[in-house]
Amino acid sequence: MGPVLALVQRTFAFMDGKIDPPSSMHRLTPGAVAAQAREGEVWVLEDMGLPLACVFLTPMGDRLYLGKLAVDDACRGQGLARQLVEHAATRAQALGFDLLELQVRIELTANQRAFAAMGFEKTGETAHEGFDRPTSLTFARRV
Structure with a gap:
């Protein structure tokens, strides 16, 4: 799981100094990635054993939560x-869910537009903790 962690760390690094509070990526460890793979799902697109993109999927109540979507800058x-989001939609259906959900930080407007272009709508x-203003937007998409 080390290469997946490294991919997430590289691709989320641009957020440092841009989002407040800092990304939860800083608390992610190889053990946490392995636990995600055991308790939820970790999907990786790779080339010659090197991860190019990944997504974490976690069942949450009546929906499948999409997290840590990362694509190598190159x-x-x-x-x-988009391929991983469509795969998440397929997994949601297979697991009996009709909703995908994710969160995007307020400051990451390009990410918000990208998810809207993939059919997600802002729901909240x-x-x-400790903030008196919204720090994240929740987006959802029916599958």
Whole structure:
């Protein structure tokens, strides 16, 4: 799981200093990635054993939560994120869910637009502990 962790760390690094509070990626460990694979799902697109993109999927109540969607910078624009989102929709249906859900930080407007282009709609706002303003937007998509 080390290469997946490294991919997430590389691709989320641009958020440092941009989002507040800092990304939960900083608390991610190889053990946490392995636990995600055991307790939820970790899907990886790779080339010659090297991860190019990944997504974490977690059943949450009546929906499948999509997290840690990461695409290597050298592979952006190739549709890998869309491919993983479509796979998440397929997994949601297979697991009996009709809803995908994810959260995007308020500051990451390009990510918000990308998810909207993939059929997600804003359904709410949340604030991290200790904040008196929204820090994340919740998006959902029917499958």
